Amino acid sequence: MQEHTSARAVLDLNEKDIHNAAALLGGWNDWKNLGLPTESSPKK
Numbered sequence: 001m002q003e004h005t006s007a008r009a010v011l012d013l014n015e016k017d018i019h020n021a022a023a024l025l026g027g028w029n030d031w032k033n034l035g036l037p038t039e040s041s042p043k044k
Helices: 002-015 027-033
Strands: none
Touching: none
16 A cells, blocks of 8 residues: 555656656565665755
């Protein structure tokens, strides 16, 4: 169900002309656990 929710969110963002979003199959934790690239903003 999470993938469906993420996909819907990406479609909603695309409708608002935000095109650099993606749904992550397995979610954020799976992405990080696989060692895939991430970015974070600088700490303030």
